[in-house]
Amino acid sequence: xxxxxxxxxxxxxxxxxxxxxxxxxxxTLTGGVLGVAVAIFGAWARTQGPAWLRAIVGAYVEMIxxxxxxxxxxxxxxxxxxxxxxxxxxxxxxxxxxxxxxxxSTEIIRAGLAATPRGQFEAxxxxxxSPLQVFRHVVLRPALQKxxxxxxSQIVIVMLGSAVCSQIAAQDLTYAANFxxxxxxxxxxxxxxxxxxYLLLALLLRQLLRGVGRQLFARRAR
Amino acid sequence: xxxTPSTPLFSKARRALLLGLFASVCVAALPRPAQADxxxxxxxxxxxxxxxxxDFPPFGSIGADMAPQGLDIDxxxxxxxxxxxxxxxxxxSSTNRVPYLQTRxxxxxxxxxxxxxxxxxVLDFSEAYAPFYNGVFGPADMPVKSAADLAGKTxxxxxxxxxxxxxxxxxxxxxxxxxxxxxxxxxxxxLSGQVQLIxxxxxxxxxxxxxxxxxxxxxxxxxxxxxCFIGMNKDEPALQAKxxxxxxxxxxxxxxxxxxxxxxxxxxxxxx
Numbered sequence: 001x002x003x004x005x006x007x008x009x010x011x012x013x014x015x016x017x018x019x020x021x022x023x024x025x026x027x028t029l030t031g032g033v034l035g036v037a038v039a040i041f042g043a044w045a046r047t048q049g050p051a052w053l054r055a056i057v058g059a060y061v062e063m064i065x066x067x068x069x070x071x072x073x074x075x076x077x078x079x080x081x082x083x084x085x086x087x088x089x090x091x092x093x094x095x096x097x098x099x100x101x102x103x104x105s106t107e108i109i110r111a112g113l114a115a116t117p118r119g120q121f122e123a124x125x126x127x128x129x130s131p132l133q134v135f136r137h138v139v140l141r142p143a144l145q146k147x148x149x150x151x152x153s154q155i156v157i158v159m160l161g162s163a164v165c166s167q168i169a170a171q172d173l174t175y176a177a178n179f180x181x182x183x184x185x186x187x188x189x190x191x192x193x194x195x196x197x198y199l200l201l202a203l204l205l206r207q208l209l210r211g212v213g214r215q216l217f218a219r220r221a222r
Numbered sequence: 223x224x225x226t227p228s229t230p231l232f233s234k235a236r237r238a239l240l241l242g243l244f245a246s247v248c249v250a251a252l253p254r255p256a257q258a259d260x261x262x263x264x265x266x267x268x269x270x271x272x273x274x275x276x277d278f279p280p281f282g283s284i285g286a287d288m289a290p291q292g293l294d295i296d297x298x299x300x301x302x303x304x305x306x307x308x309x310x311x312x313x314x315s316s317t318n319r320v321p322y323l324q325t326r327x328x329x330x331x332x333x334x335x336x337x338x339x340x341x342x343x344v345l346d347f348s349e350a351y352a353p354f355y356n357g358v359f360g361p362a363d364m365p366v367k368s369a370a371d372l373a374g375k376t377x378x379x380x381x382x383x384x385x386x387x388x389x390x391x392x393x394x395x396x397x398x399x400x401x402x403x404x405x406x407x408x409x410x411x412x413l414s415g416q417v418q419l420i421x422x423x424x425x426x427x428x429x430x431x432x433x434x435x436x437x438x439x440x441x442x443x444x445x446x447x448x449x450c451f452i453g454m455n456k457d458e459p460a461l462q463a464k465x466x467x468x469x470x471x472x473x474x475x476x477x478x479x480x481x482x483x484x485x486x487x488x489x490x491x492x493x494x
Contacts, residue, residue, distance in 0.1 A: 077414075077416065078407075078410045078411070078414050078416070079414075081414040081415050081416065082414065086414075086415055086416070088416075089400070089416070166403070167402070167403055167407065168402075168407075168411075168416075169378075169400040169401055169402055169411070175401075178317060178381060178403070179381065179401065181317070181321075182317055182381050182382035182386070183340070183387075184340075185320050185321070185324070185340075185344050187321045187324075
């Protein structure tokens with residue numbers, strides 16, 4: 001007996017899927033914005049910060065980049081309550097994503113800073129700018145422009161990685177797919193639909209980031 | 223690749239493509255076997271593949287020697303021995319055990335499986351082989367006596383399990399049900415305080431009490447009395463008859479009863 005496909009049974013749970021998409025989008029937005037903010041600070045700390053800060057940020061980056069995201073998530077959600085820190089799942093998931101994106105993006109942005117010619121720093125200093133002002137007004141934007149494609153890719157990777165947050169019952173798209181599959185046992189239809197939705201979300205996110213890049217880096221070097 | 227003077231109508235590439243298409247159509251049109259006979263397949267291969275739990279003591283868990291152990295594993299061994307074939311255990315979770323059976327990665331599910339109408343649409347069940355009830359458990363100082371008292375509280379449950387399906391029906395709208403992928407995550411959520419109550423089987427709660435967990439769960443109310451059944455694919459009359467015959471024999475000669483005493487610490491109830 002051939003398997004009888006039944007995509008309509010997935011449509012019965014459209015509201016669950018829509019809620020899942022909304023939660024995935026929310027996690028990505030929070031994780032993306034705060035993660036990049038953490039990364040900019042981290043990249044600055046590793047290149048121009050004092051030695052003790054450089055060591056701390058270095059340890060943070062190495063620890064996060066060399067451990068699985070799932071373990072980081074479980075530690076925050078199931079482990080921290082033993083130390084008295086009880087976080088609801090959306091907060092825990094967002095925090096894990098920020099920490100994770102922050103570590104990987106720190107290295108990406110640091111690469112952009114390293115590719116900035118020394119002359120830029122000296123030019124800024126010669127205009128009586130403090131190192132922080134040089135960083136903020138002269139060096140950061142060209143550095144971001146150089147690594148924008150790599151940073152966009154990392155943000156999309158973290159968006160797809162948000163699927164893992166379903167493990168702590170954050171009601172994202174993967175949670176919705178698992179929920180529907182557990183009810184109607186239509187694994188093929190459910191996971192095909194959610195794969196297509198993730199694909200569309202990823203393409204949309206890339207377009208969005210490309211647009212952001214165009215807005216931020218509109219000034220071309222002459 | 224339209225035909226042009228330099229590329230003939232039946233060029234090599236186009237011939238290969240057409241041959242490939244024709245072959246796939248032939249394969250797709252092959253008559254399928256009218257009815258799968260899993261029992262014959264099991265006897266021929268000499269192996270019985272059984273889906274067993276790995277995260278649900280005393281039905282199935284991983285022992286200190288990293289080997290699976292539990293009531294369901296012993297029942298699977300009994301089945302294989304009385305069918306005269308070797309046993310292959312396939313560890314599964316509550317959420318993937320039915321897909322594993324549907325895609326024929328396993329022949330039987332012996333995984334504290336409860337019977338309900340949705341499952342009866344896609345599976346067939348044997349006679350019951352072990353007692354089991356689902357309930358809501360929580361700390362002694364939480365006043366919950368029925369489903370209605372769950373209003374405004376958080377309950378952890380394993381997704382796809384019977385307690386998930388039943389609780390979703392009877393819980394009030396403002397009770398928060400958090401679904402985790404397997405029993406370990408659900409228990410971790412309860413013990414770490416991420417959920418206030420837990421809906422699970424009586425044996426899990428008993429195990430938590432026996433291990434003197436910091437938050438001893440006390441029974442709040444019963445969700446469902448749901449004995450365990452063996453699951454198999456639909457339209458397998460030979461397999462179902464054989465499984466039921468072996469279970470009836472094991473009940474009569476006391477083999478099933480001794481397994482119940484070994485793992486559930488009580489004899490098999492009379493009505494099973």
